């Protein structure tokens with residue numbers, strides 16, 4: 793049976809705070825999570841629901857990544873490790889020999905999301 797989760801949550805569960813966010817838009821995603829946390833902690837707030845929605849990169853590559861973006865790690869990288877340890881894109885890793893952060897171009901889906909992630913802006917478009 794086809795049903796709309798958003799409508800069900802609003803009508804049946806009475807959820808008033810409900811946002812649908814594209815997780816590839818990391819700035820908006822982080823803002824929405826902060827807004828939801830504030831709503832939950834507000835005495836006049838309540839339950840907050842965030843639906844994180846983006847087409848599957850494996851099953852729907854063209855829809856998921858309509859514009860392919862080539863990226864590389866620049867000299868600005870100080871190997872803080874944030875991108876591969878916290879962001880956890882499988883294409884990003886620290887090379888064991890050089891101890892430098894690198895991108896595996898075979899695994900990279902060219903989504904460009906990492907451009908929004910590095911705190912030093914050390915990932916750049918090629």
Ligand code: SF4
Nearest residue numbers: 869870872873875910
């Ligand atoms: S987050 Fe940026 S500075 Fe840190 S390891 Fe990754 S590319 Fe380098």
Ligand code: SF4
Nearest residue numbers: 881900901903904906
């Ligand atoms: S472009 Fe996408 S898949 Fe490639 S390294 Fe960046 S986040 Fe990972």
